[in-house]
Amino acid sequence: MISALTNSGSLAPVATAEDPLALDRQVCFALAVANRAVLSVYRPLLEPMGLTHPQYLVMLALWGESPMSVKAIGSALQLDSPTLSPLLKRLESMGLLTRNRSAEDERVLLVALTPAGAALRKKAEKIPPAVVAKLGASLAELDELRRVLSRVNDAAIAAGALS
Numbered sequence: 001m002i003s004a005l006t007n008s009g010s011l012a013p014v015a016t017a018e019d020p021l022a023l024d025r026q027v028c029f030a031l032a033v034a035n036r037a038v039l040s041v042y043r044p045l046l047e048p049m050g051l052t053h054p055q056y057l058v059m060l061a062l063w064g065e066s067p068m069s070v071k072a073i074g075s076a077l078q079l080d081s082p083t084l085s086p087l088l089k090r091l092e093s094m095g096l097l098t099r100n101r102s103a104e105d106e107r108v109l110l111v112a113l114t115p116a117g118a119a120l121r122k123k124a125e126k127i128p129p130a131v132v133a134k135l136g137a138s139l140a141e142l143d144e145l146r147r148v149l150s151r152v153n154d155a156a157i158a159a160g161a162l163s
Contacts (some may be wrong), residue, residue: 027152041134045127049120050094054079056124058087062097063121067112069102078162096120 023029042053051059061076062068068076074084088111091097096117102108132139156162 038131038135041131042127045130049123054087055091056127058084058091059096059117059120059124062111062113062117063124066118067110070099070109070111073111091117 019025039053042056046053046056049056057077058073061073065072070081070084070088073079073088074081077084079087088097088099092099095114098112098114100110100112102110132142135142137145
């Protein structure tokens, strides 16, 4: 650790490349900056579809499986009900999905794509290659990054995060 003289005349530690508290060595900082950057790549691609990134994630889940229970969507996206409910309400008002009680168990709220929601998938298929083209990394690198981030997320959950 290196120290430097402050304006008040006292010595203060200065971060170095070896400093475990150096900002540029922090995983949380790198993830936060990367998150903002990646979302800024998605934003102009999603705007013509009328979707925000969180709404896009809901649609991705439903394009993979429809209908899904609200609980299953929340689990897939790791979102709690107070966060998810407004997203679903907005997507329903846009005519992209419906929410109905299950005939088998009225406690279960099922979310299903409308024909318009299903048709939107065709436009969305252009998004992943456009994102890859803008991120400056190969598909293999991005897939490895996704695998590492999934492993980190799983470990954080096992350690009690998001509980």
